[in-house]
Amino acid sequence: MSLYDEGHTIAGWTGCAIATLGSGVVGAGVCTGSVPALVGGGVLVAVSVLVTWALHLSGWGKPPGVRPREEWGMRTRDTQARGGHPGCVGCALAGRRPASAAVAARAEPVTLSSAE
DSSP states (O other): OOSOOTTOSHHHHHHHHHHHHHHHHHHHHHHHTOHHHHHHHHHHHHHHHHHHHHHIIIIISOOSSOOOGGGOOTTOOOTTGGGOOTTOHHHHHTTOOOHHHHHHHHSOOOOOOOOO
8 A cells, every 4th residue: 555645635635626616617618608607617726726725734735755654644634834845836835945945955956967
């Protein structure tokens, strides 16, 4: 069994539910030719991204990567969310960079051997 447990969070399921509703509204808009339904569905999909992001930043999402099994529960709140998660795009967009990521950002780039 995978130790990554990605997406099993309040943030993930809430965002998925809102996006599914928005996609359904867009589909209905396509079938009926309704521009307001197309726009409304698109707005719902955009709102799903913002809701998921807000819930992640408030601790109802989880960081990417391997976690101990006791942190797998969907209702387990992430206590490290305020400091940001290494490698997390959502945290980086919010300006939350953990100390390890700040050090990595200042590191010199490594040039790999070129393919000849």
